[in-house]
Each structure stands twice: as structure tokens, then as C-alpha cells.
Amino acid sequence: MKITNIKPFAAQFISLSKSAESHPKKWVCIKIETDEGIHGWGEIGTGSSVSEKLMSTAVNEVTDLFIGENPMDTERLWHKLFRKFSYVGSRGFTTSLISGFDIALWDIKGKYSNMPIYDLLGGRFRDTVRLYCNSWFDGCDTAKDYAKAAKTNLLDKGYSACKLDPFLEMVPFHTMYQDGFISQEGEEEGYEIVSAVRDVVGPKFEILIDAHGHYNVPNAIRLANNLYDRFKIGWFEEPLPPESIKGLKQVKENTDAPICVGERLYTRYDFLPILENGLADYIMPDTVWTGGISETIKIANMAETYNVPVSPHVIPGGPIELISAAHVVSAIPNFYRLEHSLSLMPKHNNYLKEPYKIINGEFHLNNNPGLGFELDEKKLEKLF
Numbered sequence: 564m565k566i567t568n569i570k571p572f573a574a575q576f577i578s579l580s581k582s583a584e585s586h587p588k589k590w591v592c593i594k595i596e597t598d599e600g601i602h603g604w605g606e607i608g609t610g611s612s613v614s615e616k617l618m619s620t621a622v623n624e625v626t627d628l629f630i631g632e633n634p635m636d637t638e639r640l641w642h643k644l645f646r647k648f649s650y651v652g653s654r655g656f657t658t659s660l661i662s663g664f665d666i667a668l669w670d671i672k673g674k675y676s677n678m679p680i681y682d683l684l685g686g687r688f689r690d691t692v693r694l695y696c697n698s699w700f701d702g703c704d705t706a707k708d709y710a711k712a713a714k715t716n717l718l719d720k721g722y723s724a725c726k727l728d729p730f731l732e733m734v735p736f737h738t739m740y741q742d743g744f745i746s747q748e749g750e751e752e753g754y755e756i757v758s759a760v761r762d763v764v765g766p767k768f769e770i771l772i773d774a775h776g777h778y779n780v781p782n783a784i785r786l787a788n789n790l791y792d793r794f795k796i797g798w799f800e801e802p803l804p805p806e807s808i809k810g811l812k813q814v815k816e817n818t819d820a821p822i823c824v825g826e827r828l829y830t831r832y833d834f835l836p837i838l839e840n841g842l843a844d845y846i847m848p849d850t851v852w853t854g855g856i857s858e859t860i861k862i863a864n865m866a867e868t869y870n871v872p873v874s875p876h877v878i879p880g881g882p883i884e885l886i887s888a889a890h891v892v893s894a895i896p897n898f899y900r901l902e903h904s905l906s907l908m909p910k911h912n913n914y915l916k917e918p919y920k921i922i923n924g925e926f927h928l929n930n931n932p933g934l935g936f937e938l939d940e941k942k943l944e945k946l947f
């Protein structure tokens with residue numbers, strides 16, 4: 564079997580949340596075609612600042628590396644693309660690009676073998692995938708709004724875990740880091756929101772807090788401790804900007820709040836110092852940013868040797884981000900929960916020929932070969 568063609572596409576998504584201001588308006592996917600009539604779908608991580616134009620240009624640049632290659636050679640092709648960018652940096656932009664190709668190749672591999680990807684990765688460790696709900700609060704501004712949304716979007720829909728960043732002063736999220744401080748009013752507003760949510764969902768519901776890498780060491784420690792002592796949060800995510808390994812050690816040593824990092828860590832090489840130094844209680848690789856299915860399963864296996872649970876990150880991408888992560892976590896023992904976006908679900912389903920099956924906060928993969936889901940090409944915007 565040989566790769567004959569690679570097509571990049573874009574799809575529009577609209578989110579109402581303020582936090583989405585830093586997100587792109589489109590996500591990018593690719594279709595790899597073969598001479599045997601089998602095709603595969605992949606998704607590229609566009610992160611918070613990369614446009615569909617830039618990513619599709621990059622896809623076009625590297626297409627020649629893949630034409631004529633055997634799509635079953637996932638490992639070799641992963642390295643071929645990874646090494647091509649050694650001099651300009653092989654992590655971040657490059658691994659996002661690799662992710663799209665890698666996932667599409669796994670889709671082809673599964674379809675060719677007539678097996679779901681999770682079977683190729685070792686088979687099912689679990690039949691359904693536990694989720695935690697994000698983007699359940701779109702349009703909320705006050706603690707009262709959050710409380711109301713927690714009832715209708717979390718409890719009434721059967722979820723048992725959610726995530727939010729209650730510190731609205733720090734919008735736009737992810738890019739807000741300046742000096743790492745939050746005002747006293749901003750901090751209090753955040754506690755009021757978490758308190759209102761906790762009152763509605765009760766003591767057993769897991770509330771995860773995303774700090775989006777906004778803080779310096781003393782602010783991160785204070786926030787983590789207050790959130791844990793007052794509201795027993797399940798984790799405090801990305802307390803510092805992702806580069807701060809030494810700072811993270813200081814935060815970890817000074818709080819009882821469980822720490823989660825990893826949505827902005829790329830490949831097993833970035834996760835190694837986190838695991839070796841015991842800097843996180845959970846890790847959250849993202850299949851469309853860290854290097855696809857091939858890399859995420861390696862990161863998960865590496866974390867297993869440290870007994871650290873994996874909880875893949877999935878926002879703000881398209882449907883393949885969630886589906887590819889679900890295949891990986893179906894096949895590993897050290898899994899906690901998979902993130903998913905409530906507000907993006909209708910948008911994702913619009914682009915899928917068969918919609919997601921999510922029941923009571925659990926994602927049910929089907930038994931179809933490959934990813935098991937097909938994108939509706941007619942609804943996608945062709946980029947080249």
C-alpha cells in the first residue's frame with residue numbers, strides 16, 4: 564500500500580466562552596489517501612495562535628515526504644517528520660503537525676487491518692471512557708450563573724467531574740502571563756465561583772481547576788492551597804507557565820493540592836523531567852499537540868512506570884482530538900479521565916457522519932475499524 568494524496572481541510576467552530584478569545588476560529592484536519600482506496604483522517608493541533616492558513620501551508624510543504632510511502636510504517640514516518648525540523652525546533656509546532664499525519668496513518672492502519680485502533684494498541688482495558696466536562700459554563704459571568712449552569716449542564720446530564728478556571732480577571736486564558744500576579748478582588752471572585760459550584764454539585768463531585776499557566780510561584784502556591792483547603796479541588800492545573808520546571812518543584816513541595824500538567828508539553832522528552840522529579844500527580848498529553856497516537860501511548864507507558872495517571876487534554880480542537888485520545892486511554896491501565904467540551908459537542912457532531920455516544924459522562928467508542936468515525940468531507944473547507 565502506498566500514500567497517494569494528502570488533503571488539508573478546515574472546519575469552523577464557534578464558542579461563546581470568554582476564554583475562547585485566545586483560541587483559533589478554525590481547526591485543521593487532514594485526509595491521507597492510498598492506492599488501495601483506504602483513507603485516514605487526522606487532526607492537527609492549532610493551539611491558541613496558529614491559523615489554518617499557516618498549518619495548511621506546512622502540510623503542503625511536507626506532503627512530498629509522505630507520497631509513495633507505506634502508511635503502515637507509522638514509527639519511521641513519525642521520525643522522518645520529527646527530524647526534518649531539528650534545526651528550527653522539533654516540538655510544539657512540529658509535533659502538532661506530526662500529530663495530524665500520525666493519527667491519519669493509524670486510521671489507515673486500523674481500516675486496513677479491519678480493527679479499531681485500541682485493539683492495535685493492546686486491546687481494551689475498559690469498555691467506556693470516563694470523561695470530565697469542560698466548557699459547561701459558556702456565557703456565565705457571575706457565581707450565580709455558574710451555579711445555575713452546574714445544575715443544568717453537569718448534574719442533570721450525569722457528569723461526576725468538571726473543570727473550570729474561575730479567575731476571570733486573567734482572560735484571555737493561556738496568554739495572560741505578565742508578572743504572575745492576580746488582584747485580591749480577582750482572587751475573591753474566583754473563590755466565590757468555586758464555592759457556588761461546590762454548593763450545587765456536592766462534596767463528592769470532582770472539581771478540577773485550570774490555572775492556564777498564569778501565576779508566579781507565591782501566587783500559585785496561595786491559590787492552590789486556598790482552593791484545596793476550602794473546596795477540596797481534584798487538581799490544580801498548569802499553575803505556572805509550562806517552561807518553569809524548577810518553579811513547579813517549588814509549588815509541588817508547598818501544596819497538598821494535586822498538580823496536573825502537560826497540555827503544553829511535547830513528546831516523551833518533555834514529560835520525562837516531570838515524571839523523574841515527581842512534579843505532577845496527573846499528566847495530560849494532548850494527542851493533537853504532543854505527537855499523535857504513537858507519542859501519546861509512549862508517554863502513557865512511561866507514566867505507568869511512575870504510577871502517574873494519564874488524563875488527556877482535548878480542547879479546543881475538533882472531534883479527532885477526543886476520538887484519538889479515547890483510543891489511547893482505552894488501551895492503558897493508568898487512566899484517570901478524558902477531558903471533553905460540552906459546548907463544542909454539537910459542532911463536532913455536525914462534522915461527524917456518526918455522532919458521539921456520550922452517556923452519563925462516559926464516552927462509548929464503537930467497534931468500527933481505525934478511529935471508528937468518519938468526518939463529513941462535504942462540510943469541510945478545502946484548503947489546497
Ligand SMILES: [Mg+2]
Pocket residue numbers: 773775800801826
Ligand atoms: Mg488547561
